[in-house]
Amino acid sequence: xxxxxxxxxxxxxxxxxxxxxxxxxxxxxxxxxxxxxxxxxxxxxxxxxxxxxxxxxxxxxxxxxxxxxxxxxxxxxxxxxxxxxxxxxxxxxxxxxxxxxxxxxxxxxxxxxxxxxxxxxxxxxxxxxxxxxxxxxxxxxxxxxxxxxxxxxxxxxxxxxxxxxxxxxxxxxxxxxxxxxxxxxxxxxxxxxxxxxxxxxxxxxxxxxxxxxxxxxxxxxxxxxxxxxxxxxxxxxxxxxxxxxxxxxxxxxxxxxxxxxxxxxxxxxxxxxxxxxxxxxxxxxxxxxxxxxxxxxxxxxxxxxxxxxxxxxxxxxxxxxxxxxxxxxxxxxxxxxxxxxxxxxxxxxxxxxxxxxxxxxxxxxxxxxxxxxxxxxxxxxxxxxxxxxxxxxxxxxxxxxxxxxxxxxxxxxxxxxxxxxxxxxxxxxxxxxxxxxxxxxxxxxxxxxxxxxxxxxxxxxxxxxxxxxxxxxxxxxxxxxxxxxxxxxxxxxxxxxxxxxxxxxxxxxxxxxxxxxxxxxxxxxxxxxxxxxxxxxxxxxxxxxxxxxxxxxxxxxxxxxxxxxxxxxxxxxxxxxxxxxxxxxxxxxxxxxxxxxxxxxxxxxxxxxxxxxxxxxx
Numbered sequence: 242x243x244x245x246x247x248x249x250x251x252x253x254x255x256x257x258x259x260x261x262x263x264x265x266x267x268x269x270x271x272x273x274x275x276x277x278x279x280x281x282x283x284x285x286x287x288x289x290x291x292x293x294x295x296x297x298x299x300x301x302x303x304x305x306x307x308x309x310x311x312x313x314x315x316x317x318x319x320x321x322x323x324x325x326x327x328x329x330x331x332x333x334x335x336x337x338x339x340x341x342x343x344x345x346x347x348x349x350x351x352x353x354x355x356x357x358x359x360x361x362x363x364x365x366x367x368x369x370x371x372x373x374x375x376x377x378x379x380x381x382x383x384x385x386x387x388x389x390x391x392x393x394x395x396x397x398x399x400x401x402x403x404x405x406x407x408x409x410x411x412x413x414x415x416x417x418x419x420x421x422x423x424x425x426x427x428x429x430x431x432x433x434x435x436x437x438x439x440x441x442x443x444x445x446x447x448x449x450x451x452x453x454x455x456x457x458x459x460x461x462x463x464x465x466x467x468x469x470x471x472x473x474x475x476x477x478x479x480x481x482x483x484x485x486x487x488x489x490x491x492x493x494x495x496x497x498x499x500x501x502x503x504x505x506x507x508x509x510x511x512x513x514x515x516x517x518x519x520x521x522x523x524x525x526x527x528x529x530x531x532x533x534x535x536x537x538x539x540x541x542x543x544x545x546x547x548x549x550x551x552x553x554x555x556x557x558x559x560x561x562x563x564x565x566x567x568x569x570x571x572x573x574x575x576x577x578x579x580x581x582x583x584x585x586x587x588x589x590x591x592x593x594x595x596x597x598x599x600x601x602x603x604x605x606x607x608x609x610x611x612x613x614x615x616x617x618x619x620x621x622x623x624x625x626x627x628x629x630x631x632x633x634x635x636x637x638x639x640x641x642x643x644x645x646x647x648x649x650x651x652x653x654x655x656x657x658x659x660x661x662x663x664x665x666x667x668x669x670x671x672x673x674x675x676x677x678x679x680x681x682x683x684x685x686x687x688x689x690x691x692x693x694x695x696x697x698x699x700x701x702x703x704x705x706x707x708x709x710x711x712x713x714x715x716x717x718x719x720x721x722x723x724x725x726x727x728x729x730x731x732x733x734x735x736x737x738x739x740x741x742x743x744x745x746x747x748x749x750x751x752x753x754x755x756x757x758x759x760x761x762x763x764x765x766x767x768x769x770x771x772x773x774x775x776x777x778x779x780x781x782x783x784x785x786x787x788x789x790x791x792x793x794x795x796x797x798x799x800x801x802x803x804x805x806x807x808x809x810x811x812x813x814x815x816x817x818x819x820x821x822x823x824x825x826x827x828x829x830x831x832x833x834x835x836x837x838x839x840x841x842x843x844x845x846x847x848x849x850x851x852x853x854x855x856x857x858x859x
Contacts, residue, residue, distance in 0.1 A: 293322035312339035334379035531560040720758035734765035749786035776803020
């Protein structure tokens, strides 16, 4: 029957009353278009619902003659909606709209009692005609052969497109009379290789006359077997066989499913289970597994050792309350509640089998399967000795705090005394310097006296340098290290010099930061001071920059183009007191500052070409 003929017949029918239709679909546009089409082709009234829950609400207050429902909907699909209707004793004729390719959906729908299946993704004219025809059939319960024919054709297509292998056998002769495409693929055979063959020689490992269905009169069997494919490669399968009767003849229908992946998963699960058992039994921590009611199911050897009991003393008893002192039983309610929420841990006490109490750290987790708590795992750790150690550590910390307080007071006293002493010495040195200057003026004609006074001035300057060193060394390691901009430290150090004697300072450390303190400026100040003193008269420039070496370390480099370091003292350059001039503490202090930052420092310049200090920063 053509589509146009169906529409003409349907529109010619006269209805005794308006047919009320409930249409359920999450597609608002499809709902509105379908409503217009149906209501313009007869005495129909269509109410729309955008979900199964919306439809159930409408069914509470209204009565409908036919229900149309889409299959693919969020939260609850069309078949789940149908099941809910039947549970509520609503048996209104149900028409399902689904995509043609969803074969398994239609098979399930027919089994659940769907009155009619309509393709939703066909041409609008065809969908409209099928809907109108299905509504009329559902309302009058008129079986139409064309609809039955369509269902038969569809079921044939389902048979051929199923992923499960289906084989039909004639039990009297054990001959294979039919099979679907999935069966041919699983067995690895063509139609000519399989049809007409005896089942026990082609697909079944059971010997002749031992068939559970035909020889042992079983109604249905479902078991795992090994299928030997045509290429002699075995695969595990799940086989179901059942005897049916059709057109006065008996047949055995077998379905076979490849369970290779399932078997691989089972094997992995067995291996994982074995590993878990090994880990459980060898775990040095006392561990107990219990069910959802906190009843102990299994304990490991560490548990029985810790509590001085046997496994049988624990299994079948409350794993939380067992061995708990009476005065702590109330705490167990809190522990159980926390475990039900997922996790619990606490410090508590437990009693051994002999009644002796000890301190424990108890932790546990819920074991969940598909978001359902199926049990719990609990771990107990004896921390009695740890408490003793903690008390001893606490006593030691208190003692150290007392000593630290005394040390801080002493450092503060030394700092104050040192500051006052340095101040007084500097005043005396200043007076001495002025006296030497006046004496030199008056002894210009006496070269010997003039030379002695010059030496006194140099000694005075060295004493002043030692005082500066003492002041710097006093604060070494007392400041908190933070992120410091190196470029700023270089610039600040250079700004402290009133006269750079024509030397240009090239600062290439912009945006480079290190973790340090304000002594970094003192480091650069000492380096610049040494360059000005010992690099003259050759020195004209100082350069500070950053580079990455071949090992990937960041290096901060200070270099000048002055006289360089005398090879005789280069190996001992950073030792205290080593110098050809001055106090011999400047470079030693530079090394100590670098060590405090976790850096290393080396001098790699060439004599006669200038100095190069390389500071490697981790």
